[in-house]
Amino acid sequence: MNRHRHQQAFFVSSAVVASRLRTVMQIAKEISLAAKNAKAIAERAGEKANSFKPITDFIDEMGRETIQLVEEINDQALSVSRSAVEEFRCSDASARFVRATELLGDNERTKVLSEKAEAIRKDAQRQQKEVHQQAMQLLDLLQQIGSCMRASGVISTRSRVEAVTAEEYQESLQVVAETIEKASERIKGIIRDCENTIHHSM
């Protein structure tokens, strides 16, 4: 029954991941907003912020990509959870059929029951593989967000440097860059937690 406990953790953990992603979504929206803000400032700064503009475009895109990824991950987490529940039901049924076979003992029909038990065990195994595969896809998506955030972290650090040339706009651009940098850090932290949660259930 050990496997049960482990699978149980799985359909719970995918729900936990889905709920943490709500926060990620919120932060990603903040990043998008900050990027738009930066764009507006850069617009006003004109030539002085020329080197800053492509950076804000890039960050804006990162934010949007993250939001889209979060939506994908949400769907994926739900699939994992659904498959894990099915796997749990399958394994449970398998154990109960095995028990029935034991209780029947030596009987002309024992073979009928044990064949059924075996078929369900194979079903459960197939389902378990499916859960594993889906969990790997989930990890992959999480990793994609992770690398998005690493990139926007690097870019926002660079934009702080670029902001120096923006003279009177320097300070507000630097504030925006800092906001994005912090937001990326927070998302990275949450994603790391999510990855750990999934790994623990595997």
Add this chain to the structure above:
Amino acid sequence: MKETILFDEGYQWIMFGRDPDKPEGIIDTNQFMIKDGNRNVLLDPGGIEIFSSMLACVTRYADPSEISDIFASHQDPDIISSLGLWDRAVPHAKLHAPWLWEGFIRHFGCENIQYCGISDEGGEIELNHTRLQFIPAHYLHASGNYHVYDPEAKILMSGDVGAALEPEGAPMFVEDFDQHVQKMILFHQRWMPSNRAKNDWIRRVRKLNIEIMAPQHGRLFKGDDVKRFLDWFEALEVGTGIKNTARSYA
């Protein structure tokens, strides 16, 4: 699980109960099987926790491929929460259960088994030696509820009506009716909601020729004890839960 043959003339009624394998804290239930050649019917096959014992017992009498029908008197978990497992064991079977509860009972898992809803006025199914009648027992206790009457064997499977809360290992049949009453009062007063429904059921059931009345919990009634039960039940006031609401929160 203990097995008792209730009838054996050309076909059989078998009762399974008093499962020693069942986990603590769940109510003991009586399950029934009618074995009639290639037609094998399970009546109120029980909850998930007793499925393994039931499947083993049933398989001693028939190949699972010969279980043709399942009957569920109502939607309770102790009646039919094992459905998702029977759905794997006997995917070709038909489930006869209240039409009213279809959307609810399907929550237990019913992907292969065909759900045949019994209409409010009841119904019947023909086996090889007999024709089983689904007798309406609405509000006793579920709002959509049936009992099974076999006019050949003269057995009435009466679901929760006649149920008693017994200690483990109680005998199969009522021996002293007056003593047995104590074990039935609470169950009937609190679980049965309607005096009108109860009296209507008694009026109809009195017309049936019954040798054995077989409830889903506790002991079975035989011969004169069936009439004793009907008299006792007629005089009993049910639906007593509301008496306690004077002390309740709202």
